[in-house]
Amino acid sequence: MYNVLIADDHAFIRSGIASLIEKQPQFKVVDQTSNGTDTYLRVEQGDIDILIMDLSMPPGESGLITTQRIHHKFPKVKIIILSMHEEQEYINNAMHNGALSYIFKSSPDSELLNALKHVVLNQSYVDSNIILTKSDINEINSAAGIDDNLKGFNDLSKREQEVLPFVALGYSNKEIAAKLYISTKTVEAHKAHIVQKLGLHSHADLVRYAIHHHLIDI
Structure with missing residues (x-):
């Protein structure tokens, strides 16, 4: 079965x-x-x-x-x-x-x-x-090709990859924490790491990145 x-x-x-x-x-x-x-x-x-x-x-x-x-x-x-x-x-x-x-x-x-x-x-x-x-x-x-454009995303941790779509879609830290069963402080830490690792400077940059790389469905 x-x-x-x-x-x-x-x-x-x-x-x-x-x-x-x-x-x-x-x-x-x-x-x-x-x-x-x-x-x-x-x-x-x-x-x-x-x-x-x-x-x-x-x-x-x-x-x-x-x-x-x-x-x-x-x-x-x-x-x-x-x-x-x-x-x-x-x-x-x-x-x-x-x-x-x-x-x-x-x-x-x-x-x-x-x-x-x-x-x-x-x-x-x-x-x-x-x-x-x-x-x-x-x-x-x-082995490459499609993955090349997602190198930055693939370098994120599993949890950071889960947090990114919610941040890009405008969810609050509290909402993200509830969905992923983690604390709001942990969410804040993940957000900081995501922005740093991807070399982004604002929430607008993150939204553009997520849309451009087809990471979210709106």
Whole structure:
């Protein structure tokens, strides 16, 4: 039995996915989340084998970044992206960041079921409507390229990476502390380290940085 976590900001979509998966004998939906931060924290608790996740769950951390962080820290968790984004840039970035499968929300249920069958065998699977060129495959498999622009972000600690989106979105120290179960003084320290490490000088600079590097969904 494979434990599945569903992450999407729309409850009715989560419900529909859960209903489909629960009909499959090998899979069990054990939890649902609605944003990137909660998704990471839930995976961190353990017992998740497969994550089915949307890329856009505003307001909050970009699903591309959540994918990267989860794959880096929990490589055994198999990530299936189920997204409305059909642009090649999103597909290549998601697969490069660690997703094993990429499915369009506009596709029939059979595509998601095919993805599940492949990922349990540790095989990648992309929607039948996706055509990956040699250039796309090289970009996905590249050790650099996509990551180069995120070097500063990748140099942040795990907690600093979690704090950054909330700061950029204008959450107060108290709100961030409550969401991440840390003290407000710890939040202040993380904010200072983030600005210092990224070489930024103001909150406006941080917002521009987060938007430019697709770190947040607004």
